[in-house]
Amino acid sequence: MRIGISGHQERDGIDWVWVREEIDAALHRISQPVHGYSSLAAGSDQVFAQALLDSGANVTAVIPTSDYERFFKPEALKIYRQLLAKCQKVELQSAETSEQSFLNAGIFIARHSDLLMAVWDGKPAEGLGGTGDIVKYCSDHSIPVLIINPIQKTVKREMYA
Numbered sequence: 763m764r765i766g767i768s769g770h771q772e773r774d775g776i777d778w779v780w781v782r783e784e785i786d787a788a789l790h791r792i793s794q795p796v797h798g799y800s801s802l803a804a805g806s807d808q809v810f811a812q813a814l815l816d817s818g819a820n821v822t823a824v825i826p827t828s829d830y831e832r833f834f835k836p837e838a839l840k841i842y843r844q845l846l847a848k849c850q851k852v853e854l855q856s857a858e859t860s861e862q863s864f865l866n867a868g869i870f871i872a873r874h875s876d877l878l879m880a881v882w883d884g885k886p887a888e889g890l891g892g893t894g895d896i897v898k899y900c901s902d903h904s905i906p907v908l909i910i911n912p913i914q915k916t917v918k919r920e921m922y923a
Contacts (some may be wrong), residue, residue, distance in 0.1 A: 766871035768896040769881025771808025804838035806881035823849040826867035864891030
């Protein structure tokens with residue numbers, strides 16, 4: 763099964779331990795081999811990728827832009843590089859703007875997924891390519907989404923048809 767991720771990088775009120783536990787629980791319920799897709803961004807992407815790697819799954823890192831590393835703070839960049847060394851890699855062609863590149867990466871991940879995990883508070887995206895945009899893309903293209911709301915601490919599966 764191919765699983766992608768989209769989600770918050772930083773947001774007040776997120777309990778990352780809880781998020782990891784919910785990702786682990788979701789992975790545990792899947793009886794078939796898993797292959798993950800992640801841009802390895804800070805927060806949700808990194809937690810997801812680490813959970814998959816810890817479970818023995820393979821992960822493809824989807825790199826949105828050639829200058830991607832400039833968007834990371836030092837600690838997240840360190841984790842990004844550590845995870846990237848353990849992943850297969852797909853480098854996307856940079857778009858005109860970084861936001862368009864991020865949207866393209868999110869769509870790439872969604873299109874290659876049988877299920878998208880969205881670590882998301884349900885609010886509209888603040889910029890182009892945010893999780894709200896990717897969940898909308900999944901809705902428009904009948905891609906199931908597991909919404910892990912880290913603020914309300916709820917999990918629900920959305921089946922779009």
